[in-house]
Amino acid sequence: MKFFDEAKIFVTAGKGGDGCISFLREKYISKGGPNGGNGGNGGNIYLLTNHNINTLNKFHIQNHYFAENGFPGEKNQCTGKKGKDLVLIIPIGTRVIDLQKKIILADLNKNNQKVLIVKGGKYGLGNINFKTSINRTPYQNTKGCLGEKKILKLELILIADVGMLGLPNTGKSTFVKNISKAKTKIGNYPFTTIKPILGVVKNNIGNTFFIADIPGIIKNASLGKGLGLNFLKHLERCNLLLHLVDISNKNIINNINIINNELKKFNRNLFLKEQWLIFNKIDLLKNNKNIDIYIKKVLIKFKYIKKYYLISSKNNIGIKKLCCNIFEYIKKNINK
The missing domain is CATH 2.70.210.12 (GTP1/OBG domain)
Structure with missing residues (x-):
């Protein structure tokens, strides 16, 4: 439907x-x-x-x-x-x-x-x-x-605590499906998500948060290309944005800029929301020794982004720590 x-x-x-x-x-x-x-x-x-x-x-x-x-x-x-x-x-x-x-x-x-x-x-x-x-x-x-x-x-406009951002095929749907009960479609092609998905994440003491996944955003989405721009409004009520980036891609800085430039064009208030960089697909890297040095060089370009995480949605690497920190952030900044 x-x-x-x-x-x-x-x-x-x-x-x-x-x-x-x-x-x-x-x-x-x-x-x-x-x-x-x-x-x-x-x-x-x-x-x-x-x-x-x-x-x-x-x-x-x-x-x-x-x-x-x-x-x-x-x-x-x-x-x-x-x-x-x-x-x-x-x-x-x-x-x-x-x-x-x-x-x-x-x-x-x-x-x-x-x-x-x-x-x-x-x-x-x-x-x-x-x-x-x-x-x-x-x-x-x-x-x-x-x-x-x-x-x-x-x-x-979906009611969610956390919103997902990212280019197509960065692993947003896999991430949301792994941490929640959301029924998301996953495939090795762009725009597997074609409508907003709302998931509920629970921890072992009964706390919950809602996470919204929207279609991937591409360059010039503000001019009508792709699907993501039509659904960016569903992130307006979110207090935290998780910006998923494919770490195996060589154009990381450019890819991050694409998303944030489209955010600015759509609604500057969205761009100013708390945003964490989530570097996904670390399982695809052959050499992980110098990864932290590489990430810190990337972050110099984005001083307004306060936190970053290294994860693998596919292999559940780093997911637990990320979710724990999301719960802590919500408790501290949202449920006051």
């Missing part, structure tokens, strides 16, 4: 019910007074987050939503029934944007978070409300007001 993390929807709240024009007519009261009731309010439309939903696919199947109209008032001062509210279930991490006003209406990042998105129209008044000492038989009522309507953009 195709993964949709954006959707455009049209929402219209219910119209308020009209007020009623009615007069009391009974056997011994031939000319009774006005008794027309008010209408009911139109239904509202709400958005409600649910942790069991992880895609916006259904909003591509249906994108027009209407709440029920309020019912008109009735005689004997009976108020019309309120229109039923409509509740749209969305994934946690959904950002709601009013496309006409170009403003963010809500950023929903908790489970069971509910927000009113369009309000139903107000009820109309029945003629009972217009009776005065001068006008005892008012043939007057008001119509119910129209409900609000909006054009919304829904953007799903």
Whole structure:
């Protein structure tokens, strides 16, 4: 199934019910007074987050939503029934944007978070409300007001503590699969990951963190090449970025620059996040004696990167230490 993390929807709240024009007519009261009731309010439309939903696919199947109209008032001062509210279930991490006003209406990042998105129209008044000492038989009522309507953009942004960065084939998917229960596709070709993957990592004392894997980023991704740029927004909520680099590749400095340059072009705040360099595939190196000297020369070019690790996702080398340090970082900097 195709993964949709954006959707455009049209929402219209219910119209308020009209007020009623009615007069009391009974056997011994031939000319009774006005008794027309008010209408009911139109239904509202709400958005409600649910942790069991992880895609916006259904909003591509249906994108027009209407709440029920309020019912008109009735005689004997009976108020019309309120229109039923409509509740749209969305994934946690959904950002709601009013496309006409170009403003963010809500950023929903908790489970069971509910927000009113369009309000139903107000009820109309029945003629009972217009009776005065001068006008005892008012043939007057008001119509119910129209409900609000909006054009919304829904953007799903994954909730993750840690985000993965890297060129295609650096071993991101293998790494995420090894440390979590994420069902990632692994293959010896570019872009095995074609949609964001969210994994949960647990340690032996029950602590957890969430890790997001996105498609690999290539040079000029900001111009529309490749897949990664479309999913970089899923790293916005991450507090730590793990930048995986293939240490067996001779163009390490250039490859690191490619990723960070694309980050800057997309969102400078992403570039400024805490970033650790993870040198992967050390099992492919024939001579490991001078590896630390080589890495330190590389790091001189990237003074803003505070930490680095040497690992092999395939052979589980260095993975345990890295995960322990991630847990320590989250405990110290995120779960304050």
